[in-house]
Amino acid sequence: MKLTIREMAVFGMLGAVMYASKFVMEMFPNIHLLGVFTVAFTVVYRKKALYPIYTYVILNGIFCGFATWWIPYLYLWTVLWGAVMLLPKNMPKKLRPMVYMTVCALHGFLFGTLYAPAQALLYGLSLQGTLAWIAAGLPWDMLHGISNFFCGILITPIIMALRLAEGEYTRGG
Numbered sequence: 582m583k584l585t586i587r588e589m590a591v592f593g594m595l596g597a598v599m600y601a602s603k604f605v606m607e608m609f610p611n612i613h614l615l616g617v618f619t620v621a622f623t624v625v626y627r628k629k630a631l632y633p634i635y636t637y638v639i640l641n642g643i644f645c646g647f648a649t650w651w652i653p654y655l656y657l658w659t660v661l662w663g664a665v666m667l668l669p670k671n672m673p674k675k676l677r678p679m680v681y682m683t684v685c686a687l688h689g690f691l692f693g694t695l696y697a698p699a700q701a702l703l704y705g706l707s708l709q710g711t712l713a714w715i716a717a718g719l720p721w722d723m724l725h726g727i728s729n730f731f732c733g734i735l736i737t738p739i740i741m742a743l744r745l746a747e748g749e750y751t752r753g754g
Contacts, residue, residue: 596636
């Protein structure tokens with residue numbers, strides 16, 4: 582996955598856009614565009630989408646602190662990236678937006694559950710403690726999943742804008 586200088590610049594800016602969007606939306610708990618950007622970048626850039634995703638993760642650590650809450654970020658966004666990578670590339674065009682929105686929503690609904698293994702390891706939680714931690718976060722995960730679904734409306738327009746910027750957009754697209 583050798584990068585050109587142009588790609589380094591673009592991926593750096595896209596990672597910064599992810600961080601800026603999170604920063605701007607912090608007043609709304611568990612409502613953000615991070616899943617939207619992760620899905621869109623993965624659809625367009627495939628494996629190379631990991632560069633802007635991890636640029637965001639590093640920026641988040643730099644500006645918010647490399648504390649224990651940050652450690653799960655090293656894998657949380659990769660789970661969503663991997664799910665999108667498994668989607669068929671030749672999905673019917675009319676089905677794509679709903680599939681992308683649904684995958685984005687599922688990541689939000691499962692965020693606390695995906696976060697839990699790190700919590701258990703870092704804080705020595707038993708299985709019962711881990712399940713209690715997940716259960717306590719369910720209302721926030723519900724909000725996260727629902728907001729990811731509705732924010733997911735932006736995925737297809739972002740994909741189209743990125744493809745246009747990359748010179749890849751075609752009418753049949």
